[in-house]
Amino acid sequence: MRDLWSIATVKPGENEIQQLKAFDAEREEILKKFVLLASQVLDIPAGFVSVLDEDSQYIKASHRFDLTVSSRQDALCRYVVESQAAVVIPDTSLDARFLRHPLVLGSPYIRFYAGVPLITPTGVAIGTLCVTDTEPHLFPGEKVATLTMLAQLVTAFLTAWHAAGFTDTLTGLPNHRRLVRDLLFLQQAQDDRLRRLIVIECLDLPRTFELARTLGIEPVSNLLQDLATLLPLRLRLSPGDLFYVLSAGRFALLASDTSRISAAWVAGRLEGITADVGEGLSVSLSPFSGETLFQAHIQPPADIISQALEAMREAVSLKIPALSFRDELRAQQKREMSLMSDLSAALRGGGGLYLVYQPKICLHTGKTVGLEALIRWKHAVHGELLPAAFLQLASQTNLLALLTEWVINESIAQLVKWKLTRYQLPVTVNISGQDFSRSGFVERLVDSMAKAGLPHHLLGVECLETEKVIECPQALKGIDALKSKGFSVALDDFGAGYSNINYLSRVPLDVIKLDRSLVSQIATDTAARIIARSIITMLKELNYVVIAEGVEDVQTLNELKRFGCDQAQGYFYSRPLKPEELEVWLQ
Numbered sequence: 315m316r317d318l319w320s321i322a323t324v325k326p327g328e329n330e331i332q333q334l335k336a337f338d339a340e341r342e343e344i345l346k347k348f349v350l351l352a353s354q355v356l357d358i359p360a361g362f363v364s365v366l367d368e369d370s371q372y373i374k375a376s377h378r379f380d381l382t383v384s385s386r387q388d389a390l391c392r393y394v395v396e397s398q399a400a401v402v403i404p405d406t407s408l409d410a411r412f413l414r415h416p417l418v419l420g421s422p423y424i425r426f427y428a429g430v431p432l433i434t435p436t437g438v439a440i441g442t443l444c445v446t447d448t449e450p451h452l453f454p455g456e457k458v459a460t461l462t463m464l465a466q467l468v469t470a471f472l473t474a475w476h477a478a479g480f481t482d483t484l485t486g487l488p489n490h491r492r493l494v495r496d497l498l499f500l501q502q503a504q505d506d507r508l509r510r511l512i513v514i515e516c517l518d519l520p521r522t523f524e525l526a527r528t529l530g531i532e533p534v535s536n537l538l539q540d541l542a543t544l545l546p547l548r549l550r551l552s553p554g555d556l557f558y559v560l561s562a563g564r565f566a567l568l569a570s571d572t573s574r575i576s577a578a579w580v581a582g583r584l585e586g587i588t589a590d591v592g593e594g595l596s597v598s599l600s601p602f603s604g605e606t607l608f609q610a611h612i613q614p615p616a617d618i619i620s621q622a623l624e625a626m627r628e629a630v631s632l633k634i635p636a637l638s639f640r641d642e643l644r645a646q647q648k649r650e651m652s653l654m655s656d657l658s659a660a661l662r663g664g665g666g667l668y669l670v671y672q673p674k675i676c677l678h679t680g681k682t683v684g685l686e687a688l689i690r691w692k693h694a695v696h697g698e699l700l701p702a703a704f705l706q707l708a709s710q711t712n713l714l715a716l717l718t719e720w721v722i723n724e725s726i727a728q729l730v731k732w733k734l735t736r737y738q739l740p741v742t743v744n745i746s747g748q749d750f751s752r753s754g755f756v757e758r759l760v761d762s763m764a765k766a767g768l769p770h771h772l773l774g775v776e777c778l779e780t781e782k783v784i785e786c787p788q789a790l791k792g793i794d795a796l797k798s799k800g801f802s803v804a805l806d807d808f809g810a811g812y813s814n815i816n817y818l819s820r821v822p823l824d825v826i827k828l829d830r831s832l833v834s835q836i837a838t839d840t841a842a843r844i845i846a847r848s849i850i851t852m853l854k855e856l857n858y859v860v861i862a863e864g865v866e867d868v869q870t871l872n873e874l875k876r877f878g879c880d881q882a883q884g885y886f887y888s889r890p891l892k893p894e895e896l897e898v899w900l901q
Contacts, residue, residue, distance in 0.1 A: 517563025830864025
């Protein structure tokens with residue numbers, strides 16, 4: 315594995331020294347047990363594990379030894395590290411080197427010392443395992459051999475400890491945690507060189523799920539392993555370029571600014587790439603990459619990674635192979651963070667959020683048969699915000715769950731207000747795959763309806779992100795549970811994706827809602843009209859209730875009636891209305 319510090323131009327072993335210097339309570343507790351074992355086996359009352367850098371000695375674990383840090387010059391352990399061999403001093407008072415030594419004449423009053431080096435797999439001594447006493451001792455060769463063996467065990471433990479937490483188990487490559495730690499090391503070293511972090515996405519999560527469903531887990535594992543081998547070869551990485559796995563199908567590259575590697579270089583090298591899944595099969599990929607230039611000594615690791623990810627996401631959104639993080643993205647990122655902070659405050663009771671309701675009309679009777687609850691936000695600075703301005707951002711945080719609960723609670727509260735009026739109509743709310751998957755979601759919904767004294771048929775759910783839902787067994791179980799409790803389940807935006815027909819056999823649905831992008835073209839486009847008619851005919855034969863959204867003119871309405879569509883909603887009938895406006899409209 316390449317060493318981060320090869321691009322930081324520091325000495326071999328510095329990476330391991332920085333690892334050991336960093337505080338880790340669990341690791342230190344285990345090291346203390348090694349020290350205690352050495353003390354007991356060798357019958358020497360005190361001992362410690364130290365790590366030495368160019369200036370200082372740090373005691374990482376000790377037994378009956380009070381020193382925690384000293385200068386390297388004063389450390390007896392420096393003789394061990396510099397010689398990379400065991401050093402035994404039976405009596406410091408008889409050794410000319412230590413007659414005026416501060417750690418001999420003062421606390422911890424070292425009279426006896428025996429230390430052996432902790433040598434990394436690359437052959438560098440980074441510290442010591444030592445035993446000491448305030449009294450002189452003889453320390454024969456067999457004891458030196460025992461202490462050496464214990465030091466080798468300590469080194470093996472440290473190697474395994476750090477490998478376990480910083481390595482991707484599937485590919486064996488450094489992982490996201492390792493990237494954070496490496497960036498932190500650069501920051502702690504006050505590294506001021508300009509560097510580049512590139513994030514590469516070869517497979518997004520939905521496609522990974524789709525491949526796993528179609529091919530199985532093992533071929534997808536083969537694909538990810540092949541990618542981990544193929545990408546470094548295709549990119550022709552230099553010795554100083556570091557390659558990481560961030561998640562399934564997503565990788566990162568850390569390089570100096572003088573490296574030829576850039577997001578554009580990555581895009582060029584990976585164009586037309588395919589990866590093997592086994593048994594002679596391969597998958598074509600369309601990678602996207604985003605990069606950020608940074609100086610580690612002035613930017614926290616989280617900010618650096620966030621900027622590279624933001625650039626990559628923007629590249630995906632714009633359908634361009636590579637993009638660099640720029641001031642506009644930084645400003646956008648700040649705006650988005652500010653917006654999410656404001657949304658969190660609004661959900662805690664800060665105000666501004668409200669619901670509007672759009673009527674659903676039966677095309678056979680002309681009567682209003684239901685309402686769709688839609689969230690709006692009157693922001694103090696940005697004014698009226700539609701869901702598109704904040705829902706996608708909220709889905710990347712824990713705010714989406716809070717937002718869904720808020721919409722459900724507000725809808726139920728409004729249903730209670732309408733309970734004894736002629737305006738009592740079923741209301742549907744939009745639910746994402748994350749919501750369906752949340753533990754206890756169905757139970758809480760049932761409990762809320764029971765407390766409100768409302769029958770379940772008055773609250774329906776519209777399933778968003780159906781492609782993600784069908785790949786999540788927990789979400790499908792949630793939908794099944796909702797249907798079994800008497801809640802109506804609708805599929806939103808049918809006709810907008812290439813694989814929608816596959817959903818019908820997988821998701822337990824009652825209602826299908828045609829996407830507005832299809833509905834809006836019915837009156838003017840012959841192909842759209844034929845497609846809509848075919849879809850509606852098929853859905854009716856499958857006994858679904860079919861709703862068309864986005865109906866804005868009488869020509870579209872008449873065609874939908876002719877095709878046998880059941881219900882419609884759109885501006886032809888009414889825009890989404892506040893409750894008091896809706897009551898007037900219903901009159």
